[in-house]
Amino acid sequence: MNRKRGLILIILGAIFWGIGGTVAKKLFQYGIDMGSLVTVRLLIAGILLLTIHCCKKGSRNIFEIWTDKKRSIQLIIFGLVGMLGVQYTYMASIERGNAAVATLLQYLAPVMIMMYLLIRGRSAPTKKDMLTAALSLIGCFFLLTNGSLIQLSVPHDAVVWGVLSGAALAFYTLYAVQLLKNYDSLVIVGWAMLIGGAAISLIHPPWHLMFTSLPIEAYLYLCFVIIFGTMLAFWFYIESLNSLSPKESSLMGSLEPVAAVLTTVFWLKDSFGGFQWMGTLCIMIMVIYLTLNKDAASNHANSQN
Numbered sequence: 001m002n003r004k005r006g007l008i009l010i011i012l013g014a015i016f017w018g019i020g021g022t023v024a025k026k027l028f029q030y031g032i033d034m035g036s037l038v039t040v041r042l043l044i045a046g047i048l049l050l051t052i053h054c055c056k057k058g059s060r061n062i063f064e065i066w067t068d069k070k071r072s073i074q075l076i077i078f079g080l081v082g083m084l085g086v087q088y089t090y091m092a093s094i095e096r097g098n099a100a101v102a103t104l105l106q107y108l109a110p111v112m113i114m115m116y117l118l119i120r121g122r123s124a125p126t127k128k129d130m131l132t133a134a135l136s137l138i139g140c141f142f143l144l145t146n147g148s149l150i151q152l153s154v155p156h157d158a159v160v161w162g163v164l165s166g167a168a169l170a171f172y173t174l175y176a177v178q179l180l181k182n183y184d185s186l187v188i189v190g191w192a193m194l195i196g197g198a199a200i201s202l203i204h205p206p207w208h209l210m211f212t213s214l215p216i217e218a219y220l221y222l223c224f225v226i227i228f229g230t231m232l233a234f235w236f237y238i239e240s241l242n243s244l245s246p247k248e249s250s251l252m253g254s255l256e257p258v259a260a261v262l263t264t265v266f267w268l269k270d271s272f273g274g275f276q277w278m279g280t281l282c283i284m285i286m287v288i289y290l291t292l293n294k295d296a297a298s299n300h301a302n303s304q305n
Contacts (some may be wrong), residue, residue: 003243003244004244005243006239006240006243006244007240009236009237009239009240010236010237010240010244011255012232012236012261013232013233013234013235013236013237013240014233014237014254014255014256014292015255015256015259016228016229016232016233016236017229017233017256017259018034018099018103018255018257018258018259018260018261018263019224019228019229019259019260019263020224020228020229020230020233021090021094021102021103021229021260022099022260022264022267023221023224023225023229024037024091024099024225024229025094025095025098025099025264025268026221026268027222027225028094028095029222030173030214030215030218031220032209032214032218033099033204033209034076034091034092034095035088035200035204035208035210035211036204036206036207036208036209037198037222037225038084038087038088038091038200038204038206038208038218039197039200039201039204039205039206040083040194040209040222040226041087041197041225041226041230042083042087042193042197042200042230043192043193043194043197043198044203044226044231045193045207045227045230045234046057046189046190046191046192046193046194046197047190047194047230047284048227048231049186049193049231049234049235050062050186050187050190050191050194050236051183051191052186053186053187056186061183061184061187062187064135064183065182065188065191067188071179071182071183072195074175074178074179075179075188075191075192076195077117077175077193077258078129078172078175078176078179078192078197079191079192079193079194079195079196079199080196080199081168081171081175082168082171082172082175082176082192083172083189083192083193083196084195084196084197085164085168085171085172086106086165086168086169086172087196088200088236089161089162089164089165089168090102090103090106090162090165090168092157092165093105093106093158093159093161093164094161096155096157096158096161097154097155097158097159097162098154098158098268098270099163099260099264099268100260100261100264100265100270100272101143101144101154101158101159101279102140102158102161102162102165102260102263103163103256103257103260103261103282104143104162104257104261104279105140105143105159105162105163105165105166106162106165106166106169106285107166107254107256107257107283107286108140108163108166108283109166109167109169109170109173109286110132110158110170110286110287110290111132111133111136111172111286111290112166112167113170113174114129114132114133114290115133116170116174122230125296128237129261131153131289132286132290132305135285135286135289136282136283136286137284137285138279138282138284139278139279139280139281139282139283140279141279141280142275142276142279142282143276143279143280143283144159144190144279145275146273146274146276147234147273147274147275153273153276153304159289164302168204173255176188178259185238186235186238189234191239207305210218212276251298254284254287254288257280257283257284257285257287272273283292
């Protein structure tokens with residue numbers, strides 16, 4: 001029963017994540033400021049996550065990390081570079097392009113992590129590494145050009161922000177390891193969201209979101225992005241790890257770009273060419289391949305430590 005519950009949670013979480021990006025694109029069409037949306041999303045989701053932790057385990061452990069100077073500094077870096085970096089670059093790529101391309105470019109993070117580990121270990125890439133890199137490059141070429149050799153089918157700045165989003169996610173994944181070994185994940189991510197939200201609010205105050213001028217449906221979309229696309233999506237992923245292996249959670253999590261592509265094409269009616277579908281398939285195969293070989297990748301990473 002616990003495993004079945006875990007599968008349901010991770011599937012729902014991945015779908016919420018993917019649809020959340022598409023809904024954010026819909027909000028941008030109402031003229032909502034991207035930076036202010038990131039601010040509100042991080043602040044409210046962070047408060048909700050910490051509140052959930054209090055309800056489940058009490059408030060005693062929430063402030064414990066701030067008593068350790070080293071971990072406090074790590075948490076601040078994680079919040080600013082990791083959490084805020086991922087959220088801002090991802091939303092910027094969606095605003096300038098679409099959620100499907102932004103999500104797929106973000107899924108280059110596993111390849112970036114693999115390359116980092118290879119460079120750090122100063123080891124030659126294996127045939128599996130080269131296959132993974134080739135799939136990602138071919139997938140990106142088809143996704144971004146739709147088969148054309150002379151022009152991109154996606155705005156240049158959307159591509160740049162999407163690649164930066166993948167790099168930020170790679171940093172987020174690698175840097176979080178030590179923090180998550182010592183503290184509850186809800187506490188770490190909740191604080192990281194608050195730190196990132198507080199920092200960006202200095203540039204993009206939440207009241208710039210123009211709350212009073214939005215139609216009713218926009219408020220519903222905003223609630224979905226904050227509650228389902230951010231807070232519940234992450235919480236469900238974390239909860240699934242209690243009954244599923246990281247491999248199973250990662251594999252089911254690959255439904256996120258599928259949800260983003262389908263909702264972008266069939267709800268927002270964005271054009272998606274045949275070669276872009278081929279590129280999507282290549283990237284999805286790469287993600288699944290890396291997931292199925294995650295144990296081998298982990299052993300390689302551990303051998304470098």
